[in-house]
Amino acid sequence: MALRAALRSRSGLSGLLSQRSSCSSDIRMCVSPLLVPQERNYSTPPKIRVEFDQSTGVAVMHMQSPPVNSLSLDFLTELCISVEKLEMDKSCRGLIITSAQPKVFSAGLDITEMYGKSPEHCGAFWRSVQEMWLKLYGSNMVTIAAINGSSPAGGCLMAMTCDYRIMADNPRYNIGLNETQLGIVAPFW
């Protein structure tokens, strides 16, 4: 419901984008080396589950945030912390990212994080988006997106930052960038 409300109100999204565009030139400087999980609500189930096989050196990261693994601040924070932990374990050489949700890899940025929120919250959210793709793109591990469902927008961005992508062969699964349809303009970064 909140997504539909946000999509109806383009002004909410464009407000966010104009804010972010104004600080787009210093996005890299905004990125913190470590995301502090201040806003993680520990009473909720984990959104990320990692299985690491010591014998192969390969970790599988299951995204398990119902219904559609949308990239909320909490989700991105957990994901980045999980990647950091694996990075610190030198025996982990490869990372496979996949979805535990049926039919959807990731629905992209959580629209509800961009609608009716304070500038501070929007800033923290945007930094977490940047942190996610910089961390995956810059990872020393071999990263693979096992795309077992639709992966629009930010979901596509996440997949694109991996070294390899393998997508389930199902005509119902979509992947690509749809910001223009949403009225979002990707800022410089």
Ligand SMILES: CC/C=C\C/C=C\C/C=C\CC/C=C/CC(=O)SCCNC(=O)CCNC(=O)[C@H](O)C(C)(C)COP(=O)(O)OP(=O)(O)OC[C@H]1O[C@@H](n2cnc3c(N)ncnc32)[C@H](O)[C@@H]1OP(=O)(O)O
């Ligand atoms: C912008 C620049 C960013 C970075 C700069 C760096 C690089 C630039 C390069 C890339 C840019 C990356 C861009 C990111 C922008 C975004 O990601 S904006 C988000 C765009 N996402 C979408 O438009 C996806 C919309 N959703 C869908 O298409 C479908 O929901 C989906 C195919 C994923 C699943 O379909 P289905 O299984 O039928 O489920 P429902 O549609 O019924 O949805 C179930 C509930 O989930 C809610 N929901 C869906 N998507 C989102 C979302 N993105 N955020 C929050 N909530 C979402 C939906 O409302 C349903 O909830 P309800 O049951 O109604 O309560």
